[in-house]
Amino acid sequence: MTETSVQTSAAEPAAKPVSRLERLLYRSEALRGYLLMSPTLLIMTIGIIVPFLILVTMSLWTRDGFSFDATLTIANYLRVWNEPIFGALLRRSFWISGVATVATVVLCYPMAYYVAFHVHRNKMMWIILMTLPFWTSYLLRVFAWKVILGYEGVINSGLQGLGMIEEPLSFLLYSKSAVIITLAHAWAAFAILPLYVSLEKIDKSLLEAATDLGDGPVARFWRITFPLSMPGIIAASFLIFIPTTGDYITPALLGGPDGAMIGNFIQLQFGAVNNWPMGATLSIVLMLWIAAIALVFLFITRQAERRVS
C-alpha cells in the first residue's frame, strides 16, 4: 500500500509552469468577465458609441443650402421645441406605439398563459407554432395586412359579400388603426416569449396555496399570477414600445397621411428633404423621450409592486 502511493507520487508529472496572464486571470473575476465580453464590447464601441457621437455632433450642425454648416448650435433643438408639428408627431408616435404595445400584451397574455399552465406536453412545439408567422419577412407581413385591410381586401369584400356593409370600410387602411393592428401582430412574438417565460416560472404550488386559502380563480389571478408575471409584462412592453415608436415601414405603407409617425419624418430629413442635421436632432429627441418614458414606466411599476407587498 505504502509502496504504491510512493510510486504514484513519483510518477506524477511536475506542475506545469503557469504564465503570468493565467495567474492574473485566475485571480481576477472582473478581468475574466471583461475578456468574455470583449468581442461584444468592441462591436458596441465601434458600432454604437461612435455613430452616436457622430449623430450628436451632426444634430448641432445646420443645413446650408445643399451642404451643412458645421458651426455648433442648438438651433435645431429650438426649432423642435418651438414648432408644434414636431410635438404633434411625437405625441402621435407615442400614442400609436403605446396602444399597439398594450394591445399586443393584452392579446398575447392569454396565449402565453395557456401554454404555461394548460399545455403539459410539447410546450416547445406550441411556442414554435406561435412564432411561426414571424419566420417570414417583416415587410411581407405588412403587405399581407394591406391585402387584408384594403378597400378590395379580405375584410371588406367578406363583409360586403355577407351583405353586412354597403360601402367598403375606409378607416381600415391608411389610418392609425391600420398601423396599430399591424404593429400589434408584427410584434406578437416579442410579447409571447417573455410573458411565457415569466408565467412558466411561477411555482404551481403557489396557485394551489392561494386556492387553499380561499381565493377563487379570478382573485387568485389578480393576487398571485398577475403580480408574479409582472417582469414578463414589463419586458414585453419595453421590447415592443421602444422599437415601434421609431418604426417607419408600417406607417409608410399602411398609415396614410393620418398615420404617419416620427420615423417617417426622420427618414424624410435624411432623404428627400436632405436636412441631415434636423434628422439627427429628431433622432436624439426621440431617444431622450423614449428613455424618459421608460424611466417613468419603470418607476410606476416599482411603486405598484411596493404597494402590493
Add this chain to the structure above:
Amino acid sequence: MTSSDAFISIRNVNKFFGGFQAIDDVSMDIGKGEFFSLLGASGCGKTTLLRMLAGFESTSSGEILIDGQPTADVPPHHRPVNMVFQSYAIFPHLNVRDNIAYGLRKQRLPKAKRQEMVEEMLDLIKLPGYGTRKANELSGGQRQRIALARALILRPKVLLLDEPLGALDKQLREQMQLELRALQRQVGITFVFVTHDQEEALTLSDRIAVMSGGKVLQVDTPHGLYEAPRTREVASFIGNMNFFPATVRRNGASAGAVETEGLGTIPVPLDILTKPDGAPVQVALRPEKFALSDTRPDGALAVQARLSTSAYLGERSHHYVTIDGREEPVAVSTPNLHRLAGDDAGTGAPVWLSWTPESIVILDAE
C-alpha cells in the same frame, strides 16, 4: 373509533390516474382534535389522499365527509380545511404579514383587527417582529412556521400537512416536531400529517395509518403499530423486526406454545394463539427485545449464538448474531448501560441470546 364520532370520514375511496390506481378502497375515520398521520414510502398514495381532503384531487369513487358534510362538490377554496405545502409555497412578492393575512381577505375585517390577528399568529409561531420581513429573507424553518401561521389564522376545521418537516435539517426537524405537537394541543385543530419518516410519525401522532400501494395496511396508535403490528409489511416498515418461521403447538386447553426455527419452543398464552394446532405462523421479535450475555441468564429463554458483526452507535450497539438452524443472522440492539459496554469481544465470540415470551408477536405465515 366508531364512525358516529368521526370528524373526517373516508369511505371506500378509490382514485385512478388513467390506468394507475393510486388509492385502493381506503376507508378510515379521523376524530376531532386528533393528530393523525398518513405514513408510507413515496408513491404509496398518502399525498394523493391528503390532496383529496384538500380538494385538489377528486375521488374516482367513494365518499369523503368532513364534519358530517359530503365534500364531493365543494371546490378547494370553499372547504373548511387548510394545507401546509411541502415546499411551503410562501408568496414571494408579499412580506410575512401579508402572507399570513392572505386568507383573511374574504372576512372583510377592519385593518386593525387583521393586524392584531397577524401579531397573535407571529407570537404563536415565535417570530414576533417579523411582519415586515420579505419572503426571500427567511430561512427554511421560518418559512415553515409562516406557512403554518398562514393556514392556522383561518381557524380551519382540519389542517393538512404535506411532509412539512422534510426539507429541514435533523436538529431543526426534531425541534419543530416538538413545537408542532405543542401547537396542535394548544389550538385543538385536527391535524392530518403526511410523512415517510416513521420515527416522525411515532413521535407526533395520536394515530397513524400505514399505507402501501394505495391501500391502508393498519390504522393504530404508535404503540399499537410498534408492539402489535398485524402484518409482516407493517412490522418491517415500522422499526426493524426479526422473523422466525414457526408452528403452533396446543397442549390441550391449558397451555400453548410456538415451535420456532432457531429459537426453540416458546410458551405463549392460549388467548393470543388464534390458529389451530400444527398451523404455520411467523414469530416476530424486535432487535431491542433480545439481550446478549456471556453466561446463560437464569430463568429466561435463551439459545447459544455467535457474534457476527457489531456496530457501536453511542447510546446503543447494533449486533448481528448467528444461531444454529438458521441461515439469516438475527439483529440485536442493546443499550450501552455503562461505560465499558459496547466495547465487545470480536467476531465469532460465543454469546447467549435471550428474550422473554411476552415480547414476541405472532403473525400469519406468508
